[in-house]
Amino acid sequence: MNNTNINDRHTVQIFDYCADGAGVARLGNGCVVFVEKAVRGDICEIIITKILKNVCHAVIGKIIKPSEHRIAVDCPYYDSGEAGASDSATRLCGGCDFRHVSYGEELFAKRKRVNDALRRIGGTDIEAGDILTTGKIIGYRNNIQLKTDGKNIGFYSGKSHDIINIDYCFLAGEEMNKEIKQGVSRIRTSVEKIGDLTFKISPESFFQVNSEAALLLYEKAREYADLKPHEFLLDLYCGTGSTTLFLARNAGRALGVELSAAAVADAKENAALNNIGNVDFLCADVSLLETGGLAPDCIVIDPPRKGLAPGALKKTEELAPARIIYISCNPATLARDIKLLHNYEVKQISAVDMFPRTKHIECVAKLERKKGAL
Secondary structure, three states: OOOOOOEEEEEEOOEOOOOOEEEEEEOOOOOOOEOOOOOOOOEEEEEEEEEEEEEEEEEEEEEEEEEOEEEOOOOOOOOOOOOOOOOOHHHOOOOOOOOOHHHHHHHHHHHHHHHHHHHHHHOOOOOOOOOOOOOOOOOOEEEEEEEEEOEEEEEOOOOOOOOOOOOOOOOOOOOHHHHHHOOOOOEEOOEEEEOOEEEEEOOOOOOOOOHHHHHHHHHHHHHHOOOOOOEEEEEEEOOHHHHHHHHOOOOOOEEEEEEEEEHHHHHHHHHHHHOOOOOOEEOHHHHHOOOOOOOEEEEEEOOOOOOOOOOHHHHHHHOOEEEEEEEOOOHHHHHHHHHOOOEEEEEEEEOOOOOOOOOOOEEEEEEEOOOOOO
């Protein structure tokens, strides 16, 4: 690519971020380069590690002038990218992505990721505003799963399955860290609260890892859903029923659909635990859901990172609700599915920082059925 070679060294200034949080710069020959752990405003010498058709990838060889947004790393297991060794990411924990930047700059990069995806993939001018956040960036997780090979216990190192032994994690609470030091690999809270609701979660079931941020997400979903006492809510991919139960209190009737039998069992128990009687749960594949008799006013969708399968997309449009509330942990697949829901247009979108210090971001979008759509 324009005479650029592996291991070439270049001095660049970082001016942007790509979707995975790497810094973006441009070489003298015009080539765009993604630089691991680089910060907007850094002036650094970089080492080319990979050359693709339209972009190059690089690591930092030396920071010549650090960005004002770069901060000292607080975790001994974190790779800040400053060492310059091309294999540095294989020797340190790969759990966090933004411990080397200020929290404000992390939110800037995440908001840009969301809005870039909406514009470039989704083809919409609707943007997320300021990211909703609790401001809590340590000790926020209610669930930690360590990796073990029988000898080592910890997290995978960056871009490998090498296990990095740890005895403390900044994302875990103090009680969890006590268990980490004892060598416990799966640590989850017995009962969790979101707002005024209480949830029991079995080991097999998915539940949001950040309960305080989940409250922000669910409050925004409730605002977007704007349910009335006579309306019917359908929650697809409902998991343990947390979203269903949070929103059901504003509806006349609610039904949650989930493929995992363990999650459905949890959801039914959680409905009873919170004395919410206008909701039921069904164990079924969303794509194969029988639509006869179902006429939801609003559908909530919270699919896996890969987004909606073609069958689920088709089923959603067949059900023809007036409103769709789409919750997603992947801005790219959210944007793709928004574009594929041809009978709907996105009206509002918000982002919630469910995973501070990592590159991941949660979104919630409000879609309304187009006038005249069949």
